[in-house]
Amino acid sequence: MAETIINVKDFTAAYGDNVIIDNINFDVYKGEKFIILGGSGCGKSTLLKHMIGLYRPANGSILIEGENISKAEGQERIEILKNIGVAYQLGALFGSMSVLENVRLPLEEYTDLNNDSIDLIARMKLNIVGLTGSEDKSPSELSGGMIKRAALARAMALDPDILFLDEPSAGLDPITSAELDQLINQLAKSLGVTFVIVTHELNSIYNIADRVIMLDKSTKGIIATGDPEYLRDNSEIPIVQKFFKRQTDEQLGG
Amino acid sequence: MTKPHTTTTRPSLEIIKENNNTLRLKVKGSLNAYTTAVIWNDSLSEFKKTNPKELILDGAGIDYCDASGIAFITDLRIKQDEAGGAYKVEGLSDEINKLYKLFDPKDFEKPEEIESKVSENKIEAAGRLGYAAWEELKINIVFTGRVTVALFQALLRPDKIRWRDVFVTSEKFGANALFIIALVNFLVGLVIAFQSAVPMKQYGAQIFVADLLVIAYFKELGPLMTAFVVNGRSGSAFAAELGTMKVNEELDALDTMGLDPVPFLVVPKVIASVAMLPLLTVFGNLFGLIGGLVVMFSLGFTFSTYINQLTIAATYGMLLAGLFKTLFFAVIIAGVGCLAGMRAAKGPSAVGDAATKAVVVGIVLMILVDGLFGVIYYILGI
Numbered sequence A: 001m002a003e004t005i006i007n008v009k010d011f012t013a014a015y016g017d018n019v020i021i022d023n024i025n026f027d028v029y030k031g032e033k034f035i036i037l038g039g040s041g042c043g044k045s046t047l048l049k050h051m052i053g054l055y056r057p058a059n060g061s062i063l064i065e066g067e068n069i070s071k072a073e074g075q076e077r078i079e080i081l082k083n084i085g086v087a088y089q090l091g092a093l094f095g096s097m098s099v100l101e102n103v104r105l106p107l108e109e110y111t112d113l114n115n116d117s118i119d120l121i122a123r124m125k126l127n128i129v130g131l132t133g134s135e136d137k138s139p140s141e142l143s144g145g146m147i148k149r150a151a152l153a154r155a156m157a158l159d160p161d162i163l164f165l166d167e168p169s170a171g172l173d174p175i176t177s178a179e180l181d182q183l184i185n186q187l188a189k190s191l192g193v194t195f196v197i198v199t200h201e202l203n204s205i206y207n208i209a210d211r212v213i214m215l216d217k218s219t220k221g222i223i224a225t226g227d228p229e230y231l232r233d234n235s236e237i238p239i240v241q242k243f244f245k246r247q248t249d250e251q252l253g254g
Numbered sequence B: 001m002t003k004p005h006t007t008t009t010r011p012s013l014e015i016i017k018e019n020n021n022t023l024r025l026k027v028k029g030s031l032n033a034y035t036t037a038v039i040w041n042d043s044l045s046e047f048k049k050t051n052p053k054e055l056i057l058d059g060a061g062i063d064y065c066d067a068s069g070i071a072f073i074t075d076l077r078i079k080q081d082e083a084g085g086a087y088k089v090e091g092l093s094d095e096i097n098k099l100y101k102l103f104d105p106k107d108f109e110k111p112e113e114i115e116s117k118v119s120e121n122k123i124e125a126a127g128r129l130g131y132a133a134w135e136e137l138k139i140n141i142v143f144t145g146r147v148t149v150a151l152f153q154a155l156l157r158p159d160k161i162r163w164r165d166v167f168v169t170s171e172k173f174g175a176n177a178l179f180i181i182a183l184v185n186f187l188v189g190l191v192i193a194f195q196s197a198v199p200m201k202q203y204g205a206q207i208f209v210a211d212l213l214v215i216a217y218f219k220e221l222g223p224l225m226t227a228f229v230v231n232g233r234s235g236s237a238f239a240a241e242l243g244t245m246k247v248n249e250e251l252d253a254l255d256t257m258g259l260d261p262v263p264f265l266v267v268p269k270v271i272a273s274v275a276m277l278p279l280l281t282v283f284g285n286l287f288g289l290i291g292g293l294v295v296m297f298s299l300g301f302t303f304s305t306y307i308n309q310l311t312i313a314a315t316y317g318m319l320l321a322g323l324f325k326t327l328f329f330a331v332i333i334a335g336v337g338c339l340a341g342m343r344a345a346k347g348p349s350a351v352g353d354a355a356t357k358a359v360v361v362g363i364v365l366m367i368l369v370d371g372l373f374g375v376i377y378y379i380l381g382i
Helices: A044-051 A074-082 A099-110 A115-128 A144-155 A174-191 A202-208 A228-234 A238-245 A249-253 B036-050 B067-083 B094-102 B122-156 B163-173 B175-202 B206-247 B250-256 B261-298 B303-313 B316-342 B350-380
Strands: A004-015 A018-029 A033-038 A059-064 A084-087 A162-166 A194-198 A211-216 A221-226 B012-017 B022-031 B054-065 B086-090
Touching (some): A004 A044, A018 A044, A018 A194, A033 A174, A033 A202, A044 A059, A044 A162, A084 A144, A084 B250, A099 A144, A144 A162, A174 A202, B012 B036, B022 B036, B067 B094, B175 B206, B206 B316, B261 B316
Parallel strands (some): A033 A194, A033 A211, B022 B054
Antiparallel strands (some): A211 A221
C-alpha cells in the first residue's frame, strides 16, 4: 500500500452538542487525488476545515505527515501549515492586494528570498494556472473561474505537499469547470502533489478522483470508499447508487 | 385542463347536508392561490358547525386546481382526521387526483415544539448572564493582550510592519476626514460660544467666552468631538472591512497560511489610528476656536483681542492633556472596530451588526476613559 500522508483517526466533529460527523477513520495516500463527497449538509466542509486545522475535533486526531494538526500550537502549527495549501470555496483572495501580491504573500512571510526572486516564483505560479497578464488586477476585477485559479496559485505558493480544495467547481460553467479539472490533473502529475478535494460535481469526480469517500448525513459517517466508477457500478447501497447515477428513488426503482 | 390565468372561473361552494351525519361539499370552478380563499373559510366554518361523521368533497366541478387548491382539499382531510371522522374525495379529474395523491399530510406535519427541558429559575438565569458577561470580558482581555504584544513586537521589528496598509489607512482615517472634522468642530465651537455668550452678557463678561471655549475645547470637546466623528467614520469601516473578510473566508485563509490576523490586519490600523487622531484633534481644536471667533466678531471684539484672550487662558498643559487622551481613544477606535469585525457572525446582516457594535462600544468606552482621565487630571491639578 502507498505511503499514508494524512491519517484521520476516531474523528468526531461537533458544534456544541450537535454532532456533525461521528467517529470516522480514513487515510489519504501520498500523491493521490482524494475526494470527499456527499449530499448537502453532511459535513464535507466541516471535515475539510478540521483537516486544515481551523477547528478542533470533538474527539480523535488528524495527523498531517505524522504531525497532529489539531493539537499543534504556535511555531509547530505553522510548520505543519507550511506544508499544506488551501483554496477556499469563495477564493478568499485578499481584496486589498493585487493578484500577484496575494501569491507573493506566503513567500514574503516565510522565505528569505529577495524581492525579485519572490516576484519570479509568484509569476510562475500564476502562469501555471493560466493567469499571466492578470497579475496586477485586483481580485474584484476577476471572474469566478479566475478567482478560483488565483486562489489555487496562492495555495501553491510555497509548493506544499498537500493541496486542499473546497468545492473548486462550485458556481463555474461546465467548460471552466472542466478546465479546472484538467489543471488539477496536470498539477498532480507534474508536481506530485496530494489533492484533497471537497465537491459534489459528478463530472469532476469522474475526471479527477483516484479515490473518494462519501459521507452520509443520517449515519454521520462514511458510507462508501473507493474508486468512483467502481462504486457507481458495484455499490449496493442505494444512496451511493443514487448519487453516482444522479437518480431519484423512482428512477432507480423503474 | 384549462389555464388558470386565461379562463379563471371563480369557485363556488354548495353545501349539502345529506343526513345528520354526512356533509357534502360540492366545489366548482378554478382553485388557485387567489381564488381558493373564497371557499376555504366557508367550508371550514360549515365543517366546524356541523361536525359531520362523514365529510365528502365532491370535486367533479373543479376545472383547474393548483397546489393551493390541493392544500384546501388536504386541509379538510387533516381537520376531519383530527376529529376522527371519515373523509372521501369524489369526482376529481385524473390529473387533479394525481396531484392530490402527491401530498400526504403526514409528510408536512408541523414539527412538535420541543419544549426546553431545563426550566430556568432566576438564579440560574443570573448565573448564565454573569457567565456570558465573563466570557465576553475574557475575549476582550485576550484581544487587548494580543494587540499589545503585537504592537511591542512591531516596535522591535519595524520592518515587519505592513507599512503600505498603515499609509492607506492613515489616508482614509486622517486626510479624508479633514472636512467633516472641520465642519463639526466649527459648528460646535460656534454653538458653545454663542450659548455661553448670552448669560455672560448679563455680567458684562463676554470677553471670557474665549476663556471658556478654549479651556473646554483643549481639554474635552476637541478630543471627544473629533474622536466621535472618527469613530463613526473609521471604527465602523474597520468593523465592516474585517467583517467582510471573515464572511469571505479571508480570515480563515490567513489562519491556514499560519498568519496571525492581529499583527497582519489590526496592528497597521492601530498605528495609523494613533498617528492620525492627535493630528485630527489639533485640527479640530483650531476649527472649534474659529467657530468661537465668529461669535466674538459678532459681539464686537477684534481678532487680536480674541487671540490675546486665548493665549492668556490656554496653557500647553491643557492642550497636551487633551491630546494625550486621544492616543487612548485612537487605540479604542481601531481595537474595538477590528475586534467587532473579527467576531462577526456569518450571514448578510452580520457585517452591519458588527459595524453598529463597533460604534456603540467605541463611544461608551471612550466616555469611560474620558471620565477616568477627568479624575486623574483633577488629582494632578492639570
